[in-house]
Amino acid sequence: MLLTLFESHTHFFLSMFQKMILTKIISNTLSLHKKQLIEWLPAVRYFSSPTNPLVNVDVNDKSGIAVVTMNRKPVNGLSLELFEAMSKALDDLENNRIRGAILTSSCPTVFSAGLDLNELYQPDKKRFKAFWTTFQDVWLKLYGSSFPTAAAINGHAPAGGCFLAISCEYRVMCPDYKIGLNETRLGIIAPIFLRASMRNTVSNREAEKALTLGTLYSTEDALKIGLIDEIAIYKVKAIERCENFLAQFNNVSSIARSFTKRSLRQKDLEELENCREEDFNIFWSNLIEPSVQKQIGDYMQSLKKK
Numbered sequence: 001m002l003l004t005l006f007e008s009h010t011h012f013f014l015s016m017f018q019k020m021i022l023t024k025i026i027s028n029t030l031s032l033h034k035k036q037l038i039e040w041l042p043a044v045r046y047f048s049s050p051t052n053p054l055v056n057v058d059v060n061d062k063s064g065i066a067v068v069t070m071n072r073k074p075v076n077g078l079s080l081e082l083f084e085a086m087s088k089a090l091d092d093l094e095n096n097r098i099r100g101a102i103l104t105s106s107c108p109t110v111f112s113a114g115l116d117l118n119e120l121y122q123p124d125k126k127r128f129k130a131f132w133t134t135f136q137d138v139w140l141k142l143y144g145s146s147f148p149t150a151a152a153i154n155g156h157a158p159a160g161g162c163f164l165a166i167s168c169e170y171r172v173m174c175p176d177y178k179i180g181l182n183e184t185r186l187g188i189i190a191p192i193f194l195r196a197s198m199r200n201t202v203s204n205r206e207a208e209k210a211l212t213l214g215t216l217y218s219t220e221d222a223l224k225i226g227l228i229d230e231i232a233i234y235k236v237k238a239i240e241r242c243e244n245f246l247a248q249f250n251n252v253s254s255i256a257r258s259f260t261k262r263s264l265r266q267k268d269l270e271e272l273e274n275c276r277e278e279d280f281n282i283f284w285s286n287l288i289e290p291s292v293q294k295q296i297g298d299y300m301q302s303l304k305k306k
């Protein structure tokens, strides 16, 4: 904008050549200052966000790394309210230029049980629309974040739980749990943004097998196919390993890193940004199919009987 203003105001007084030279000088100075400013900002803008009971954000003043803990007992079912809290937390992290974020759970044996089935069963259209739109927002913000992300998966991570983990850049999981995208087993189709995160994590062939079969992998098998990056015995260790991963970026220009990440993920992000309404309509019309509703209802009953 500054350059446009400069150009319009000097139009009558300067020759084309003079204008080109001055424009170049201003542009170089601005981009240099912007770069220096952005490189310096992380040291001064860490924050302490007002804690939401559903999502706790704890930023380490020294490292600038935030631990983001989902806290919706008993299983971190992803409800509209939990998505809203996550969306807000991601905005706060983005605006305060943290060095990195680690996503984890306060539930002792569950990272997240995925979408709250109560949101999918006999849904009210208005609420479901808000729910789905916020779900999309969370993915766009997490997958497209300018800061690096990791997941400390301290428990089971089926369906939407796995989806959150694979939207991060690195995953450390504790042993003896299950992770995977089991949507097809519930008769529901994985949305495009979930498929994008999966393809970005494992090979195309593994993604196809995992999604069509709806496989839930043990921690050890998840490591074998590259769905997770490391195994750590306890949650504290998992967080430590995630911190080690994020610390590697201390020696990398934050601008170069975030632009590179963005450019690698841009196509996936645009794919959803360009069809958000259509994505909602497809899911809504499938979701209210009586056969899908019956399958979800039966599944909820089977979980309760257990």
Ligand SMILES: CCCCC/C=C\CCCC/C=C/C(=O)SCCNC(=O)CCNC(=O)[C@H](O)C(C)(C)COP(=O)(O)OP(=O)(O)OC[C@H]1O[C@@H](n2cnc3c(N)ncnc32)[C@H](O)[C@@H]1OP(=O)(O)O
Residues within 6 Å of the ligand: 074, 075, 077, 109, 110, 112, 113, 114, 115, 116, 117, 118, 120, 156, 158, 159, 160, 161, 182, 183, 186, 187, 188, 189, 190, 191, 194, 282, 283, 284, 286, 287, 292, 300, 303, 304, 305, 306
């Ligand atoms: C073509 C159709 C388009 C439709 C579009 C809709 C969606 C598109 C897909 C989007 C992608 C994401 C989909 C999903 O995430 S669907 C959710 C799938 N989740 C699961 O299959 C996990 C189900 N839960 C479990 O397997 C287990 O609970 C566990 C996570 C392994 C934990 O086991 P455990 O520690 O033994 O706990 P309990 O099973 O006893 O559960 C405790 C209570 O929590 C309730 N529960 C569990 N999961 C959910 C859930 N996802 N939503 C709501 N509630 C849940 C469970 O019933 C227990 O309740 P109770 O105490 O009242 O009995």
